[in-house]
Amino acid sequence: MHDIRAIRDDPAAFDAALARRGLPPQAASLLAIDERRRESIAAAQEAQTRRNELSKQIGQAKAQKDEVRAEALMADVAALKTRLPQLEEDERAAAAELDTRLAAIPNHPASDVPGGTDEEDNVLVHHWGTPRTFDFPPREHDAIAPALGMDFDTGVALAGARFTLLRGGMARLSRALGQFMLDRLVNDYGFEEVSPPLLVRDEVAFGTGQLPKFAEDLFRTTDGRWLISTAEMSLTNMVRERIMTEAELPLHFAALTPCFRSEAGSAGRDTRGLIRQHQFEKVEMVSITTPEASDAEHERMTRIAEGVLEALDLPYRRMLLCTGDLGFSMARTFDLEVWLPGQQRYREISSCSNGTDFQARRMSARYRAEGEKATRFVHTLNGSGLAVGRTLVAVIENYQQADGSVVVPDILRPYMGGLERLEPR
Structure with a gap:
């Protein structure tokens, strides 16, 4: 605002x-x-x-x-x-x-955001990791995963297109990813774990910028509430209509939640597999801080998300989004794109964004600096740490074996009871 x-x-x-x-x-x-x-x-x-x-x-x-x-x-x-x-x-x-x-007017781009019209104009910041070499043609996840418990047919039978059912080892691997990411944020980086509502009111969706512009991308219940498209909606609004002291800041919140998106504008895109679903899980980070600290916090959050990919040994690249690809509420966004050998391309797996005071004005979220009577608007930041389904896709494609099995990354094995490999049925 x-x-x-x-x-x-x-x-x-x-x-x-x-x-x-x-x-x-x-x-x-x-x-x-x-x-x-x-x-x-x-x-x-x-x-x-x-x-x-x-x-x-x-x-x-x-x-x-x-x-x-x-x-x-x-x-x-x-x-x-x-x-x-x-x-x-x-x-x-x-x-x-x-x-x-x-x-209805979007946030102003930060001065260092490059000009451009779409994702083709985004700017590469850096790469990490070297894509694996395979002694067999690597396959895409939707060709590998059904034999491991990713049941597309039953998901569609139960709920329709863009829904998937996970079973057995695949469901366990998805749960392990979410728990690993959340533990890392809470134990290593001091985020407060939150279990937020999945249904929110109009003013909450307005506060983070989903309403009124993106109503068609959300699911609405019969009593007028909205299913969250990201835990950012609930976590950021935890400070709505509050006046905090400067000593209370920064605040760091993290949640692992289901997310729901109607994906109204994506007809024909990623219709196969797990990349674009109506329901998915995501670990979300939200930081509330002062204007002076927000740029440094943006870098910190992006590095935290990168650290998750590095711990999983998944090659990725960081992209600075151009003005034409920038989200409505955001002044600057870094996208992390993971390498998918089956697709032979990088795909977005996390967005880390600085919303400056744009959302705070919509939420009336302020703080009082030490020794001052007047209040200021806080800065809000959010990032995926990471999208669980897309990380599952990345693990499947990067750790696939010629016999159709998938090796479990070392760091996830404690969450899998020591299981080292998912074997096809």
Whole structure:
């Protein structure tokens, strides 16, 4: 959410930031609505002041037994009394129109975010690891995994397209991945483990930017709640409408949850396998911090996600998203893309983003700096640490064997009761 005062102060800078997003200028039309709102406020205040003055004059006229003047003044007061509700309604209508417009405008890209139109313009930051060599043609996960317990047919029979059922060793390996990731965040990096609601209210979805723009990408229940598309929605809103002390910050939250996405815009993409599902599990990181610390925290969170891939010995690369691929609420995002030998390409497995104060303004999440009376908006950051299903895909493809088995990565074996390999049935 943008601050109209900042737009008033520098409308050219606001429009220049929108231009980097490929959006037309909007400052002039926003300021016109704001001016209408402010004029209504000023007129209402002036009318109220005038009404108070006239009320005093009525009392004076009656004290002087000047009934003619008193009646004239009372007529003026009656006219003002009739006009005030309209002025207040004009102000409410202008304020609502302004809020609606501001709520639909994405966050400004950070200054170091490269320009571009789509993922083809994202910038490589670095690689890690060397893709494995195989003495057989590596297969994609959807060719390997059914014999290991990834049951696509039953998932579709139970729930329809883009649902999968995991059974046996495959279900256990998925659980091991989620537990390993969550343990790492909590034990090694000091995140507070949270088990959040999976259903949230409108204002929660609005706070993190899913509403109103992306309503079609969410599932809604019959009682008006929304299934979370990411635990970011619940975790970030833990500080909504709060004023924290600077000493309380930073806050670090982590959760392993199911996530639900209707994927309305992805018809025809990744229709096979586990890459793009309506229901999936993800370990989410959220940090709440001060503006001065948010860039460093963004790097820290990205390195934590990279550390999970390194511990699993999965080759990856870090990409800095361009302006055209940047999420609605985010000022800067690093995508981590893991190497999938079956597909012979890198695929996104984590996004780590700095939302600056954009979500905090929508949630009214603030803090008071030491020694100051005024409050400031916090900065919010989030990242996948990691998407469990896509990590499962990466493990299957990178650890596949010629006989159709999959070796369990060393670091996951304690979570698997010492099991070293998934064997095809």
